Amino acid sequence: MKPRLVLFFAVAAAIGLGLRAEDPPKPAPPAKEEGPLLDEAVMRQLAKALDSVNLSVDDLGWNKRPIDDDFRLKCVNDTLDRPMNLAAWAAKAEKEFNDDPLAAARAGTAWLDVDPSKIVVQREEKFGIELPVEPAAAKQLFFAALRNWRRAERERRAAMEALDDADEAMLRKDGVRLYADESEEDWNMTTTLATAKKIDIAGLFKAEIALAEAANELRSACAKIDGKDWKTGTWTLPASTAYPELKGLTLALGGPGPDRHTADIVIDAGGDDVYEGCKLVVDLGGNDTFTNCGGGLLSCGLILDLAGNDRYLGGNITQGGAAFGCSLLIDVAGDDRYEADTASQGSGFFGVGMLFDLAGNDGYRGAKHVQGFGGVRGLGVLSDVAGNDTYYAGGKYSHAPLLPENFQSLSQGFGFGLRGANTSGGVGILADHAGNDQYTAEVFGQGASYWFSLGVLVDSAGHDKYDLYQYGQGAGIHLSSGVLFDRAGNDSYSCNNGVAQGCGHDWAAGMLLDLAGN
Numbered sequence: 001m002k003p004r005l006v007l008f009f010a011v012a013a014a015i016g017l018g019l020r021a022e023d024p025p026k027p028a029p030p031a032k033e034e035g036p037l038l039d040e041a042v043m044r045q046l047a048k049a050l051d052s053v054n055l056s057v058d059d060l061g062w063n064k065r066p067i068d069d070d071f072r073l074k075c076v077n078d079t080l081d082r083p084m085n086l087a088a089w090a091a092k093a094e095k096e097f098n099d100d101p102l103a104a105a106r107a108g109t110a111w112l113d114v115d116p117s118k119i120v121v122q123r124e125e126k127f128g129i130e131l132p133v134e135p136a137a138a139k140q141l142f143f144a145a146l147r148n149w150r151r152a153e154r155e156r157r158a159a160m161e162a163l164d165d166a167d168e169a170m171l172r173k174d175g176v177r178l179y180a181d182e183s184e185e186d187w188n189m190t191t192t193l194a195t196a197k198k199i200d201i202a203g204l205f206k207a208e209i210a211l212a213e214a215a216n217e218l219r220s221a222c223a224k225i226d227g228k229d230w231k232t233g234t235w236t237l238p239a240s241t242a243y244p245e246l247k248g249l250t251l252a253l254g255g256p257g258p259d260r261h262t263a264d265i266v267i268d269a270g271g272d273d274v275y276e277g278c279k280l281v282v283d284l285g286g287n288d289t290f291t292n293c294g295g296g297l298l299s300c301g302l303i304l305d306l307a308g309n310d311r312y313l314g315g316n317i318t319q320g321g322a323a324f325g326c327s328l329l330i331d332v333a334g335d336d337r338y339e340a341d342t343a344s345q346g347s348g349f350f351g352v353g354m355l356f357d358l359a360g361n362d363g364y365r366g367a368k369h370v371q372g373f374g375g376v377r378g379l380g381v382l383s384d385v386a387g388n389d390t391y392y393a394g395g396k397y398s399h400a401p402l403l404p405e406n407f408q409s410l411s412q413g414f415g416f417g418l419r420g421a422n423t424s425g426g427v428g429i430l431a432d433h434a435g436n437d438q439y440t441a442e443v444f445g446q447g448a449s450y451w452f453s454l455g456v457l458v459d460s461a462g463h464d465k466y467d468l469y470q471y472g473q474g475a476g477i478h479l480s481s482g483v484l485f486d487r488a489g490n491d492s493y494s495c496n497n498g499v500a501q502g503c504g505h506d507w508a509a510g511m512l513l514d515l516a517g518n
Contacts, residue, residue, distance in 0.1 A: 072424040072452060079509055086510075089483065159206070160203075174192050233252070250265070280301070280303075285307040296323065317347070337363045347375075349377065352379050363389070366411060373414050416449065417452045424452035447472065448484075483511045493512070
């Protein structure tokens, strides 16, 4: 069949593109030297269609950013000025956010207008703190964890140096309301936003990169370790003139059996363990349960789980969720379940939050602002590399008064600005690289955004199903941009109430790009 291009024009330009083949190709990663997703033939068709109504491709960007503010991102302006560039940004997300968290953290800088050439994370070759940990292999893992944790916290604190104690206390109390609150416009955000603006986002990327480097070092070291003889124990670090910031930090070592951990830094050899409120966890195996671990609320959070069918539970700002901080969750293997409330599962505002699941058939469930969500000056990324996965967002926060019987999602590759405060949002990315996947959201989601933001959902392979109630599946809402890119497979798209599937609503830009399959 010939490629088909469908255009709809209202107040904004809404673009839906579909290329179909009789037989779906075998799922495969994109070629390294792949050309533009929208080739010359497609662009000629688009130009011809627009010419029939006396318009050009350049006219698609007409009047889409009549106002500006201090938080606007270049990628947002680019997609509003040139909506067809949404395809290139989707391809960029697919390539950059895959199975390499360190490369992803470095690539993420450009999405938030941080010059990557200026991101230099200082290394600390010597680390002389005394640890009463045995055996020697476990002690070396703790040395690596603490050294890198200190590096990440040092960069995070440097990013916050313009804030005083009162500022940090206010952000901890009121800052979370920017996105972990049911309402957007019933309180004055001016002071909170002015305070948060002092945070150096480049410094938070340095901290995120330090966490990713820590994960690489620890993962490599764990591959050479047998912890079957480890004994469970806990310690509290004493005061140290060389490392005063580590005073009072609690450490826990877990053996091969089931353990329950509440310490700050935990390394566990295996078993079906329970973790509660931990900051940094390295787990070598077992079917584990993590509750509110690795959060990035004015802090750094890291979870590295190497094996097992795990369960992640939490409320707000957890599971790769960050607010005024950074967070990284890497699950290497197993069929895992993720459950959270808001601002989690690869979510960031005034911060960087990333979740990478590298294998298994996984399930993700959250209320809103989850599964690849970016708020103001935030980057949120969820990358699932393999398996048949299910994503659900909604079920808790009513969209009253407009749709009182339906729930908000604002998830699954969603960017969200604060319209009431005239403040641009960030970037939310969900990238699923393989498997037959099911995406379910209610109001707002699935490669979409609201108010000068960018949302991206990329699915690289498999027969996928997308269900939505309203606003999404490649949609921009109110001067914003969104794209849903599905590379292959026989897919199904369902939306009950419109403003979806390649739609721009109110001077916005939206694209649904499906390359192959029936």
